[in-house]
Amino acid sequence: xxxxxxxxxxxxxxxxxxxxxxxxxxxxxxxxxxxxxxxxxxxxxxxxxxxxxxxxxxxxxxxxxxxxxxxxxxxxxxxxxxxxxxxxxxxxxxxxxxxxxxxxxxxxxxxxxxxxxxxxxxxxxxxxxxxxxxxxxxxxxxxxxxxxxxxxxxxxxxxxxxxxxxxxxxxxxxxxxxxxxxxxxxxxxxxxxxxxxxxxxxxxxxxxxxxxxxxxxxxxxxxxxxxxxxxxxxxxxxxxxxxxxxxxxxxxxxxxxxxxxxxxxxxxxxxxxxxxxxxxxxxxxxxxxxxxxxxxxxxxxxxxxxxxxxxxxxxxxxxxxxxxxxxxxxxxxxxxxxxxxxxxxxxxxxxxxxxxxxxxxxxxxxxxxx
Amino acid sequence: xxxxxxxxxxxxxxxxxxxxxxxxxxxxxxxxxxxxxxxxxxxxxxxxxxxxxxxxxxxxxxxxxxxxxxxxxxxxxxxxxxxxxxxxxxxxxxxxxxxxxxxxxxxxxxxxxxxxxxxxxxxxxxxxxxxxxxxxxxxxxxxxxxxxxxxxxxxxxxxxxxxxxxxxxxxxxxxxxxxxxxxxxxxxxxxxxxxxxxxxxxxxxxxxxxxxxxxxxxxxxxxxxxxxxxxxxxxxxxxxxxxxxxxxxxxxxxxxxxxxxxxxxxxxxxxxxxxxxxxxxxxxxxxxxxxxxxxxxxxxxxxxxxxxxxxxxxxxxxxxxxxxxxxxxxxxxxxxxxxxxxxxxxxxxxxxxxx
Numbered sequence: 001x002x003x004x005x006x007x008x009x010x011x012x013x014x015x016x017x018x019x020x021x022x023x024x025x026x027x028x029x030x031x032x033x034x035x036x037x038x039x040x041x042x043x044x045x046x047x048x049x050x051x052x053x054x055x056x057x058x059x060x061x062x063x064x065x066x067x068x069x070x071x072x073x074x075x076x077x078x079x080x081x082x083x084x085x086x087x088x089x090x091x092x093x094x095x096x097x098x099x100x101x102x103x104x105x106x107x108x109x110x111x112x113x114x115x116x117x118x119x120x121x122x123x124x125x126x127x128x129x130x131x132x133x134x135x136x137x138x139x140x141x142x143x144x145x146x147x148x149x150x151x152x153x154x155x156x157x158x159x160x161x162x163x164x165x166x167x168x169x170x171x172x173x174x175x176x177x178x179x180x181x182x183x184x185x186x187x188x189x190x191x192x193x194x195x196x197x198x199x200x201x202x203x204x205x206x207x208x209x210x211x212x213x214x215x216x217x218x219x220x221x222x223x224x225x226x227x228x229x230x231x232x233x234x235x236x237x238x239x240x241x242x243x244x245x246x247x248x249x250x251x252x253x254x255x256x257x258x259x260x261x262x263x264x265x266x267x268x269x270x271x272x273x274x275x276x277x278x279x280x281x282x283x284x285x286x287x288x289x290x291x292x293x294x295x296x297x298x299x300x301x302x303x304x305x306x307x308x309x310x311x312x313x314x315x316x317x318x319x320x321x322x323x324x325x326x327x328x329x330x331x332x333x334x335x336x337x338x339x340x341x342x343x344x345x346x347x348x349x350x351x352x353x354x355x356x357x358x359x360x361x362x363x364x365x366x367x368x369x370x
Numbered sequence: 371x372x373x374x375x376x377x378x379x380x381x382x383x384x385x386x387x388x389x390x391x392x393x394x395x396x397x398x399x400x401x402x403x404x405x406x407x408x409x410x411x412x413x414x415x416x417x418x419x420x421x422x423x424x425x426x427x428x429x430x431x432x433x434x435x436x437x438x439x440x441x442x443x444x445x446x447x448x449x450x451x452x453x454x455x456x457x458x459x460x461x462x463x464x465x466x467x468x469x470x471x472x473x474x475x476x477x478x479x480x481x482x483x484x485x486x487x488x489x490x491x492x493x494x495x496x497x498x499x500x501x502x503x504x505x506x507x508x509x510x511x512x513x514x515x516x517x518x519x520x521x522x523x524x525x526x527x528x529x530x531x532x533x534x535x536x537x538x539x540x541x542x543x544x545x546x547x548x549x550x551x552x553x554x555x556x557x558x559x560x561x562x563x564x565x566x567x568x569x570x571x572x573x574x575x576x577x578x579x580x581x582x583x584x585x586x587x588x589x590x591x592x593x594x595x596x597x598x599x600x601x602x603x604x605x606x607x608x609x610x611x612x613x614x615x616x617x618x619x620x621x622x623x624x625x626x627x628x629x630x631x632x633x634x635x636x637x638x639x640x641x642x643x644x645x646x647x648x649x650x651x652x653x654x655x656x657x658x659x660x661x662x663x664x665x666x667x668x669x670x671x672x673x674x675x676x677x678x679x680x681x682x683x684x685x686x687x688x689x690x691x692x693x694x695x696x697x698x699x700x701x702x703x704x705x706x707x708x709x710x711x712x713x714x715x716x717x718x719x720x721x722x723x724x725x
Contacts, residue, residue, distance in 0.1 A: 004647065010634070013707035045709020090721030114721070116649075222707045338717055357714035 003249075007221030008044075016226040017049040023233045027053030029185045030232055031178070031321055033171060034140075034192030035062030035347065036220050042354045044222045046229075054233070057185065057321035058354070060174050061192050063139035064091050064347035065319065066274045069309055071167045072097040074302040075136055078165060079110045081300065085128060087121040088136040089143075090114045095346045098307045118150035118164075125154070125162035134296045137164040142194045144168050144285065145259040148266040151291050163296040166286060169272050171195050172203045173283035179211040183322045188232045190218040190225070193247040198263075200255025204243045212241045219247040266291050275343055276309070276316030315342035318351050325355035332356060394489040399519030412495060413481075413515060416502040421478075421513040429513035431478055434537050439474035441465055442533035450497070450527055453567045454582030458500035460659060461530040463587045466508045467608040470592040471662070473544045474536030476508060481515040481532050486525035497528060508587035510534065542596055548604040549625035551695035554671035556664040558591060558678055559584070559686040560637045561614050565656035566645045577648075581641050586660030591683045595664050598677035602670035607663045612716065615654035617663050618691075618701055619715045628697035631713065634706050635690045651720050654713065665693060 032038055038058045041047055047056050060066050076097045079086035086102070093102040093114065106112040111131075115121050118135050125133035137147040147164060154162040171192055178186055191204060196217045208215045214235035218228030228246040235242060245251055265288065272284025287295050297303050312330045317323035325331055325344070335341040337353050344350035397404035414423060421429050445461045462479065469476040481501065485494065505512050563584040570579045588608055596603055605625070609617035614636075618629045631654075638646075638653050646653045660683060666674050671689060678684030701713040 008706050010706050010708050043711060044705045044707050045711045046707070048709040049707065093721065094718070337714075357712070 004221060007219070007223040009223065013049065013222055013226060016223065016230055020049075020054075020226065020230050020233060021051045023230065023237055024051045024054055025237060027055070028187055028233065028236050029055045029057055029321070030188045030190065030229065031057040031059045031186040032190040032218070032225070033059040033061040033175065034195065034220075035065065035350070036194065037190060037192065037218065037225060038062070038351060038354055040220050040222065040225060046222055046225055049226070050229070054229075058318070058351035059178070059189075059321065060274065060277065060319040061140065061171065061195075062344070062347050062350050063143065063169070064095055065315070065343040065350045066169055066277070067092075067095070067138050067167045067343065068273045068275045068307075069098060070305055070307040071138075071165070073307045074297060074305050075165055076100060076102065076105055077302050077305055078134055078296060078300045079105045079112050080108070081132075083130075083132055085111045085113060085124055085131050085133045086136070087113050087115045087118075087124065087133065089116075089138075091347055092136055092138065095343055096340060118147050119153070122150045122153055122159065122162060125159050126157070129161060131161060132299075133162050134300075135162075135164045137166045137168065140169055140171055140192070140195050141199045141263075142192075142197075144263055144267070145198055145256070148259075148262045151266050151287070151294055152262060154294060155291060163294045163299050164287075165296040167272070168267065168285040169274060170269070170283050170285070172207060173280050174274070175207055175215075176211075177277070177280045177283070178320055179207075179213060181320055181322075183320070186213070186321050188214045188236055189216070190228045190232060191215050193217055193219040193224070193251055196245075196247070196251040196255065198256050198259050200253050201243055201245060201251065202253055202255075208241050208243050214241045215243045217243070217245040217247050217251050219250065274319070276313070276319050278316070310341045313342035315344040315352065318344050325352040328352070392491055394485045394487055394491065394494070394519055396487055396519050396521070398485065399517055405517065408517060412491075412498055416498045417481075417505065417512040417515075418502075419511040419513065421511060422515075429478070429480070431513060434477070434535075436540060437538040439469050439472045439536045439538055440533070441468040441472070442531065443468060444529065444531040446526065446529050447568065448526055449568075449571055450493070452571050452583055454564075455585040455659075456497055456500050457528060457530055458497035459504045459585045461532045462501050462504035462508065462510070462512075463585055463659060464610070465532040465534040466504075466510055467588045467659075469534050469536035470587075470589040471544075471606045471608055472536075472538065473542035473592075473596060473606070474538045475593070476510045476534055476536040476589050479505065479510050479512045479532050479534040481512050481530060483515070483517045484525055484529040484531075485517060485519050486527050487519055487522040489527045494528065497530075504587060508589055539596075541601070543601070544596075544603055544605050546605050546607065546621050546624035549621055549627055549665045549693050550604060550667065551627050551693050552668050553604055553627075553665045553693040554668050554689050555618070555629065555631075555691040555693065556666065556671065556675055556678065556687055557609075557614060557637065557690050558588075558662040558664070558684045559660075560639045560642065561609070561658055561661060562638060562642050562646060562653035562656035564610075564659040565613065566642045566653075568657075569649070570645065577645070579641055579645060581639070581645065584658055584660035586683055588660065588662055588683065591662060591678065591681050594677050594681055594684070595662065595666075595674055599664070599666050599670045599674040602667035603664060603674065604667065605665040609658050609661060609663050611657050613653070613655040613657055614661075614663060615652070615701070615713060616716065621663075621665060622693075622699050622701060625693070626698050627693040627695065628699070629691060629701045630694055631691040631701060631703045633703050635688055637686050637688050637690075655716050655720050668692070
């Protein structure tokens with residue numbers, strides 16, 4: 001497939017791996033921010049090709065994982081109401097709230113539907129004027145433009161039966177929060193390529209400078225990630241801390257200005273709670289004044305639903321990179337993909353699920369000799 | 371393709387009674403006159419065979435000699451008509467294939483229909499016509515059946531159950547628990563075609579594509595495999611729901627072996643791969659309806675592969691991995707970039723990812 005197979009080439013990967021081994025002289029901890037990158041690293045076994053001592057720390061960039069438990073509970077409460085069509089991306093359906101998940105609500109009679117675009121939910125609202133259609137708007141700067149567009153259309157068409165339950169989060173404040181943390185081990189970042197395709201990377205130089213941390217905008221295919229790693233390791237070894245773009249075929253400095261304009265119209269930056277991490281100031285979006293009427297949280301009066309996380313779950317430390325998934329006492333015991341305690345075990349992009357599913361509890365030797 | 375051709379009821383022996391009711395009514399399942407009209411004017415002419423024509427309470431067949439394989443499967447696919455086939459093709463081929471995978475020569479099928487009130491008779495006719503065509507192609511007879519009708523809103527138009535029996539030739543001995551370390555794993559062609567064909571027409575996801583279901587009867591190809599491989603063929607499976615990944619997990623568990631997959635050897639059509647990428651799905655876990663995974667002793671693998679490639683349904687056959695003594699019950703993939711990863715079993719259905 002054009003633009004994909006070229007970036008999965010085994011020979012080029014070995015060549016990059018050799019170059020990386022030549023660059024590295026000591027241990028480094030590098031965080032890939034995005035869940036899609038975590039998935040690709042583990043699915044392709046990229047970490048096995050890295051020199052010993054170069055550790056990948058899986059960042060908080062999985063939208064499913066960082067959506068707070070109480071937002072899930074609010075989604076469940078809305079979805080269970082009669083007359084509601086509750087629409088969501090597929091992988092949110094299996095995320096457990098305090099008592100159940102959206103699949104359970106569906107089996108109990110709730111009208112829960114998997115959609116592939118928020119615009120599908122808008123169309124459902126148009127087709128079902130006697131129903132309340134709610135879209136579960138979660139994610140980073142990547143999913144936000146489509147959600148903003150859906151709201152923009154809904155407002156233009158005066159769709160009074162459409163609303164969105166919003167839990168949008170932003171990458172740059174999360175990077176700052178990680179760097180501010182006392183237990184931080186991260187020395188460099190692979191920035192999330194898709195987020196940057198929307199937002200550009202003009203937000204990052206002040207962060208790189210302030211924390212003296214190299215940041216390389218990186219894509220998702222194996223060669224993209226290895227090239228990002230090569231560039232970030234070069235900087236680390238040379239003691240540099242610049243912002244570099246290793247995903248030039250997609251990302252520009254300015255990003256998608258049109259999308260940014262729409263985002264500014266529909267959303268206001270606000271404080272946001274991140275699951276397992278807590279509130280990060282100015283790290284999320286809520287609906288702007290002009291769009292407030294589309295806020296499902298207010299329409300269905302679920303704002304007073306609060307939740308308590310399982311005390312056994314250490315997903316916060318995992319998301320901050322302070323703990324490896326298999327170092328968590330509950331990993332693989334109380335907590336498995338089938339009975340997840342926290343969202344990092346639920347999502348296919350979650351660090352814990354990735355560790356569990358792809359056998360990260362096995363040693364590399366066991367795998368190599370397979 | 372069946373779905374492009376409008377069935378012409380005037381070709382049935384006596385179409386008039388059926389046209390009185392263009393849609394299924396409760397009476398079609400009531401055992402009265404409407405029921406027998408369906409049988410007489412739709413099922414009998416389509417399935418046409420002596421055993422069925424007797425219309426006894428039970429089909430009387432045989433005598434059959436040898437070990438008998440028996441299988442049943444229920445089909446609830448949505449949408450009922452999809453690129454490359456419909457629920458009728460699936461219902462016949464599904465059971466034919468289950469029998470064939472046990473080494474049997476499929477012979478007789480039953481068909482049970484659960485129809486929803488309001489279901490269009492013309493749609494039912496298309497489905498029945500496809501079942502008849504698939505049965506003829508596979509060389510099996512549909513010898514008895516049943517129809518029930520549920521109230522509107524209590525079904526998805528049409529559910530079909532088929533059961534079937536076949537005869538296992540004396541020398542054949544295959545089964546999921548018989549795979550040995552060292553066995554080669556051959557897949558008969560491109561994977562994930564059926565699942566992605568269904569996805570491409572599923573409500574809310576329609577995308578334009580040329581992907582068609584691979585739905586097909588595999589009994590001929592299975593017979594070729596057994597003839598070429600003889601006793602070296604240890605197991606055969608048609609990787610339907612859950613895809614090739616689920617099948618290899620099942621075999622690994624049943625035979626207590628590990629499995630290694632060469633990712634670069636997996637045959638996947640470019641358009642199917644693209645659709646999977648778009649939705650964040652792994653083709654390894656997407657359904658097939660016309661593929662065989664063969665587990666065969668390494669020394670016979672080349673012979674079997676060649677024989678499979680001589681059949682139209684096996685022209686893209688490839689050796690995609692092997693069974694190993696290490697890591698029993700686990701699947702490990704050699705990735706394209708030269709690393710390894712464990713392939714976990716899926717808990718439920720694969721869900722499209724957010725981003």
